[in-house]
Amino acid sequence: MTARRLLLAAALLVVAAQTSAFAAEPLVSQVGVGEISGSASNEWIVGGTRAPIADAPWQVDVWSESGRSSTDCGGAILDASTVLTAAHCVDGTNPGAPAREGGLAVWAGTSSIRRSTATIDDRIALQERSVSSARQHPGWRGRVGSTGDLAVLTLSEPLTLDGRRVAAISLPPAVPVPTDAPYEVPGNLTVTGYGRTSSGKEPDGWLRSVEVQVVDPDRCDDADNAAEICARAPRGSACSGDSGGPVTAAGIFLVGIVSNGPRSCPAGGPNRYVNLYAPENREFVLGSTAPPTAPRRLTRARFTGGSGDTPLVGSELTCDGGAFSGATTQRTLITTATGDTVLASTGRIAELAITADLFGARLRCRSYASNAGGVALSPLAVTGAAVRAPSAGRQCPAVPATATVRMQVVASARAGATVRVTGRLRDPSSAAGGVVLIVRAQRAGATSVRRTARLVGRSPSAVVRAAIRLPRGAKPGRRLRYQAVMVTYPTRGAARTANGLAGACDAGDATFGIRIKR
Incomplete structure (x- = not known):
């Protein structure tokens, strides 16, 4: 244990990247060496609850110092010698060197990473290991918000897995790549971390947890959704310092790694998580140096020729599912708002003859593109109005503004x-x-x-x-x-x-x- 390390206080350095309308920032805490906090925050994960390390014994703190700055991230224990974290947490570090000379170190077994809040049990149980090597996903391009934000750390000495405060967690089981649906990721997940509650609060060092719900990838405006999960907490969020931390399902499987989210960590805001169901990520974790790359969305789905503006019974509705890179299979589905599929077409284009039973329904279109690396989704295209009946001669007047x-x-x-x-x-x-x-x-x-x-x-x-x-x-x-x-x-x-x-x-x-x- 290093006393100096426990004395550190966090000072946020905002680093943001713009991805379409979704402003992403790395959920990393960058810390100034020697700064002493005058007051402590009540929370770190926004809207989360304090969690003893026994609730998430696979959680670790990954840190590095260089000059007068230090970086904190989360991590997840895969086995005694292997930790998963985010690729952007490894950028600018020198694995194999001492942690205070730009290398990386891992802390395990503690409910708090600050001296003022760590208990005697935390100090006794704390295990510190240096990182001997780090592998970053080959798809990582050093830009937060891009794909491949995943790294595998090898420890210089194995952790002692006691099963109570320090334990490994398994990857989810391998599943076939779906061709007309997203991965069946459990709807409710748990995110843990030592990160901040907001960009303006000082941390107190406690491990926190928050429940998140998987939401449609459109919420994250994510062209790389084949390799990522979009999720949100109704009254919380991951925040700076949580990057690289675990996303778990029922405490049994590690289904994701915290990657990035909106600036200021708003409660209820969507965050992106590395998807460990996707073969692109799973095979990398298991040792592949060239995992298959899942398709990437190039253009959006849309109804063509004005057919989706005012769809009428008896007319044709045409949807262009959009283009994807690297897809071996593409299926385009037209569905109702209830999720009932009314047409499934192999290929990019889907054409539907609108029948009377669809009267009053709003129709949606989405395309799924898959290969050995995973399945990508196009954003939903939605008709501009509900399906209407064809005009009964000239009997149907224009609907007045008051006819609401x-x-x-x-x-x-x-x-x-x-x-x-x-x-x-x-x-x-x-x-x-x-x-x-x-x-x-x-x-x-x-x-x-x-x-x-x-x-x-x-x-x-x-x-x-x-x-x-x-x-x-x-x-x-x-x-x-x-x-x-x-x-x-x-x-x-x-x-x-x-x-x-x-x-x-x-x-x-x-x-x-x-x-x-x-």
Whole structure:
């Protein structure tokens, strides 16, 4: 143990890279030697909770000193002699040299890396090892926000794995590369680290943890999503000093490594994590010097020829899934907002004949490109409006600005409960023949409902009420999303078919959510 090391206080050096609209910064803490903190922060990981090292015994602190500066990162114990961290944590260091001469060292077995907060047990259990060599991913280009932010450290002397304060964690099991879906990464993950709570707070040295949820890669605006995971904590975030740290599933598998995130570490902001399911990363960790490179997105998916602006029943919808580098297989899917696939096309282009059963649905398009290194996703392309019925002759007027759809529904209910939904169409001058309310679940497990109400006299508004049954198996706290579509009939004699669409005019749509009560 080195007393001088425990006396160090952190002073943030912001280093940021711009990737499209997503501003990324390395989650590294760069420390000034000899600076003494006047006050300590209550947290490091933003919104996290303090965690004893026994909760994450694979967590280590990776540090290096050079001149009057020092760099701190996290790391994960893969075995007694091997630690994984982020590639940018190794940049500018000299593995094999003493840590205070630009080399790297690892601390294991401690719940705190500051003298003022470390307990006697921490000081006794602390194991310090120098790093004899480091391998950076061959795809790493030294730019935060790029791919390949992964490094394998070999220790000069094995750690003593006691299973309580110092333990190894396994990589996730190898799985086949999917061709029309992302990797099935567990939805809820745990991130641990000794990093900061925000860019303006001094650290207290404690290990912290925060639960994060995997989200759509579009949230990270990530062209390299084949090799990365996009995740966020609703009320927290990884922050500077957490780079290289472990992302685990149920404390069983190491599924990712902390890479980078938005400036200032906002709570709820998305962060990027190295994906250890992807063969591009997994094979590198296992020793390959030339792991297969997963596809990279070159252009975005889009609906072409204006077909996605106002899709109509009976028309054609064409989606260009976009271009990818290095793909051996590409599949383009058109789906509804509920996730139901209505067309799966092999190749870049998908063409769909819109049928009546899609009336009122918003359609989405996404392409998946895969090879031996992994699977990449295009950003979602979404139609500009819900699918509409073709104009019933010249009966359908332009929808006035006041013809808005307003929904009234409870904010929360118990699983399995029946919930009443009320749709209100203001200024229903074009709805003399009646109004239809269609409710669709945006996730599987709830019933779509169609109810018809006829106007009576000079009603100031068209009101339609329906009922939906929430899925019995929905977990408490889960938020269910629904789409409601209002359809009007301009005359009482408008033609009706079995699906109620002939002669119908679209009046608008709205979305709402219901949270399952605990």
